[in-house]
Amino acid sequence: MAEVGGAAIINAGTYRKITLLFNQIEEHERFLGNIIDCIGAQLLVFDRHLHVVVANRAYLEAHGLAEAEALGMTYSQVCQVKGEENGCPVDRVLYSGKMVRAVQERQEDDGVHWYERTASPILDTAGEVEYVIEIIHDITAERRLKAEQAERAKLAGVVELAGTVAHEINTPLFAALGTAQLLQEDLAAGGQEELQTIVRNLKSIAALTAKMTKMTGYR
């Protein structure tokens, strides 16, 4: 009876320990779940058979899927790239055991989007790939920024050149104007009216080139 009582006490103790461990596991899972849902990027985890075992909220929302629909899907269902297959890095992680990064283009309503897919292995204690984590970042802003910067530089070049050309116009303009004004003084009779027309029009041109140099910020 004493033995049985002792065993009961031991059992009660181990029961408490097991409960604590279960609680700890539950807390870990809640913690993990919270973290993967908080990161803005899309996140998927695959097992070594390339089936989805984790899909975070950002992924589900971006693809209009319920969690139950995503879990168990295969990588070929999840990642589809037309033409070259470089945009789907998860398979390569399984073979190499190393992190692989790839960029995928996708046509969307507001134009082309670029997604960087980073796949990293989680190794088991034997050093074999047990899971592959894939993080999908929308890098469209970075790509568009480069394109915008190039376009802006091009336009800035055109504006500068326009300013230079407007400035260059002044040389023949003032040569013509000066000559016309001299001629007005020299010609005693005839052509005065025409010369006035010429001078008036040349002054209009001068006003327009002044506007242009100001507009283009030419100094």
Place this chain on the structure above:
Amino acid sequence: MAEVGGAAIINAGTYRKITLLFNQIEEHERFLGNIIDCIGAQLLVFDRHLHVVVANRAYLEAHGLAEAEALGMTYSQVCQVKGEENGCPVDRVLYSGKMVRAVQERQEDDGVHWYERTASPILDTAGEVEYVIEIIHDITAERRLKAEQAERAKLAGVVELAGTVAHEINTPLFAALGTAQLLQEDLAAGGQEELQTIVRNLKSIAALTAKMTKMTGYR
């Protein structure tokens, strides 16, 4: 003795269970550690006393810290904003129990960077905030993209206007040119040389405005 043997078997069984649970916890921790290091964003987790309990690789690298240095730091050490305090959202999550997002500006070597700090609560089973997760995203590209787009639109406007002005120059230019050419024919003597100078210079201007309209893509 039978009782003792029974207890030993039970103990062996529970020992195996506990070991399995421990392994599961270890696997969870490895899994969690891998995931938080894989996300590109910086990630911090604070306990309810606002001490760092988790700092991922991206955070440590961005701030040149070792993990041991980061752990235990307080939020006021981790997040410093000059002037307004809106850039540090974690405190507010503790009080509100809700996700809070804030944007922080920081002067760096290559100009101003913007960081979006998203702080989310992890609640305990009683519904109290137990941890706060903070994700720090560099949103500089998004911000710069908007600035570049605005700047590009402004430059495109200047280019278009320059094209219009260059086109407008043509009206007084051809009026002056036509009048000068008529005058060349009408004037029997005197002023021919001057008129030639005027016409030559006006043609130079015509060449320059043609260059400008072509350059600005004016149609």
